[in-house]
Amino acid sequence: MHKNAKTFAIMPGKNRSKKKRDWNELIFKTLLLTPAVLFLVVFMYYPIEETFRLSMTRSTGLGPTVFVGFQNYVRLFQNEEFLMGLKNVLRWAFWSVVIQIPFSFFIAFSLSVFKNRITKPLRVIYYLANVLPSAITAMLGRFVFAPRHGVIPSLANKFNWQWLARIDFLGDPKLAFWSIFAVATWAYCGFYVIYLMANIEQIPKDIRESAQLDGATPWQYARYIVIPMTSYAIRIVSILCIVGSMKIFDLPWLMTTGGPGYATSTLGIVLYKSGFVNWQYGRAAAVGVVIFLLSLFFTIIQFSLQRKESDL
Amino acid sequence: MRNQPTISVPLGRAYPVRSKLTEIVVTAILILLALAVILPLVLPFLFVFKTRLEYNYNPWGWPTEIRWINFIEAWRAIRIGEGLLNTFYVCLGAIACTVPTAAMAGYIFARYRTKVTEVLFYFVLAGYFVPVQMVLIPLYQLCGLLNITDTLPGLFLPMTAFGIPFWTIIYRSFFTGLPNELAEAARIDGAGHANIFFRIMLPLAKPATVLATLLVFMGAWSDYLLSLIMINSAKNYTMQLRIASFMNQYGVDHMPRYAAATIIAAAPTVILYIIGHRWIIQGTLAGALKG
Structure with missing residues (x-):
């Protein structure tokens, strides 16, 4: 932006109208920045401050608020539902990175290396699932997994596979998590696929050509060229995936409302239930702070990765 | 070589x-x-x-x-017509608030860099990392104070605040990349700050504007969590809320009707996607690669 400053300096008539021009500029800048700053102060920074304050109080939104220090946080970490929610989001993050990212990488790599007339339009189909709003994804998830009437139990009945028909995908505490996870994999992989594919396609052509001249097999090409060259994108997508997992709410809430018991509870669900079902504002705010700290933690990791990358 | x-x-x-x-x-x-x-x-x-x-x-x-009876029943149960109207209202509101605000802020951050604007830019940038879950309770209380609880503006105003950081970053990098000569020429011809911005720079930023409009629309279209908190009365329900409440009320037991509801619920998005998939994918990638 030094360029700008210089062109300002050589402008004719600068000295005479400097004061007036500066005023104009100042007014112009203020006018253009005000809406954004106002929106952020009112609907983001003030609520953030309120979240921290509320998390230190016992409040129902109606009666008096009582300052209780860190009591809400202490109680949270003794609370079974919260601990289950915390465990679930961490488990969700771990398995998303371990399953969804490599799976998406496989698809993206195959789409880019085995590009032919059939595979070329498939990318558009994969991404469709990602575009669907989560309410509809959940609806489709129930359509497939619902007991007795869902697609899977109904098919199992048709072929008389009693072992499959007996499985309750959303009602079994052990299975419910994985059923929702399967739906999420269906829904989210599309994004990772197009993102990774865009990065794979950015590998310079001469590198691809030299790999071809050396007679590299697809496996060697992936192992020695694509993975090292897109490792940055893979890491970014993994962090996005982890940060997203901390906030997961829609799918488990709509498919099982966190049940059976607390089996599919997440931090978002704990927050929603404490805040808008039990009207414990203080507790809900404390959960909000925990979500924030977890996201912040992983975001800082992302930034330190980026910094290392730019050092190279 | x-x-x-x-x-x-x-x-x-x-x-x-x-x-x-x-x-x-x-x-x-x-x-x-x-x-x-x-x-x-x-x-x-x-x-x-x-x-x-x-x-x-x-x-x-x-x-x-x-x-067609299942379609008719599902349509009546969801009343998707009203839902679509509400959702469109929210989408338009979010676009009308987010895109101009972000464009203006992004322009200042790109072209008038001083210490003050840099500090303000970091202030905006930090907002990008705030998860909306964190502030749900105060947002709800705030909307009570502003008397916009259970109204559609009460939904799209917070939505806007959470969209502004990202789009400001996108606009800033877009305006930074634009050549300076045109604006310079106009300045020498005596054009003021406002003229340069509205007549010259903003039209040049059309790709960013198209991108922002499209993706803000998609975001507002699919939102569930904020709508769930902010909207209480059935007449203000957006599409996603209606779909969710259909799911909870009627369940899967009447499968043909549930199937009809699924088709009705998914159809608008699928049709939009079939028409616009090229822009949607390009836009998402442009946003993701820059952000």
Whole structure:
């Protein structure tokens, strides 16, 4: 932006109208920045401050608020539902990175290396699932997994596979998590696929050509060229995936409302239930702070990765 | 450069050696996966034309006749017409608030860098990392104070605040990348700050504006969590809320009706996607690669 400053300096008539021009500029800048700053102060920074304050109080939104220090946080970490929610989001993050990212990488790599007339339009189909709003994804998830009437139990009945028909995908505490996870994999992989594919396609052509001249097999090409060259994108997508997992709410809430018991509870669900079902504002705010700290933690990791990358 | 080897393979197919067999196998896997994506969207059509009795008797057979009654019932239960209107209102509100605000802020951050604007930029940038979950309770209370609880503006105003940081970053990097000569020429011709911005720079930023409009629309269209908190009365329900409440009220037991609701719920998004998938994918990638 030094360029700008210089062109300002050589402008004719600068000295005479400097004061007036500066005023104009100042007014112009203020006018253009005000809406954004106002929106952020009112609907983001003030609520953030309120979240921290509320998390230190016992409040129902109606009666008096009582300052209780860190009591809400202490109680949270003794609370079974919260601990289950915390465990679930961490488990969700771990398995998303371990399953969804490599799976998406496989698809993206195959789409880019085995590009032919059939595979070329498939990318558009994969991404469709990602575009669907989560309410509809959940609806489709129930359509497939619902007991007795869902697609899977109904098919199992048709072929008389009693072992499959007996499985309750959303009602079994052990299975419910994985059923929702399967739906999420269906829904989210599309994004990772197009993102990774865009990065794979950015590998310079001469590198691809030299790999071809050396007679590299697809496996060697992936192992020695694509993975090292897109490792940055893979890491970014993994962090996005982890940060997203901390906030997961829609799918488990709509498919099982966190049940059976607390089996599919997440931090978002704990927050929603404490805040808008039990009207414990203080507790809900404390959960909000925990979500924030977890996201912040992983975001800082992302930034330190980026910094290392730019050092190279 | 002179010693560049002559390439014996046709250009444009510069990929590693691939045997025909692997290609066929991988293609087959990819097609199967694509089918798995589409199948849940197609299967409802097998059930939707049956009566409940017919479904219970023979769920997987072809329907004996085409009946529209399930569509009619599902449509009535969801009242998707009103839902679409509400959702469009929210989408337009979010676009009208987010895009100009972000464009203006992004322009100042790109073209008038001073210490103050840099500090303000970091203030905006930090907002990008705030998860909306964190502030749900105070947002709800705030809307009570502002008297916009259970109204559609009460939904799209917070939505806007959470969209502004990202789009300000995008606009800032876009305006930074624009050449300076045009604005300079206009300035010498005596154009003021406002003229330069509205007449010259903003039209040049059209790609960013198209991108922002499209993706803000998609975001507002699919939102569930904020709507769930902010909207209480059924007449203000957006599409996603109506779909969710249909799911909870009627359940899966009446499968043909549920299938009809699924089709009705998914249709607008799928149609939008079929029309605009090229821009949607390009836009998402541009946003993701820059952000």
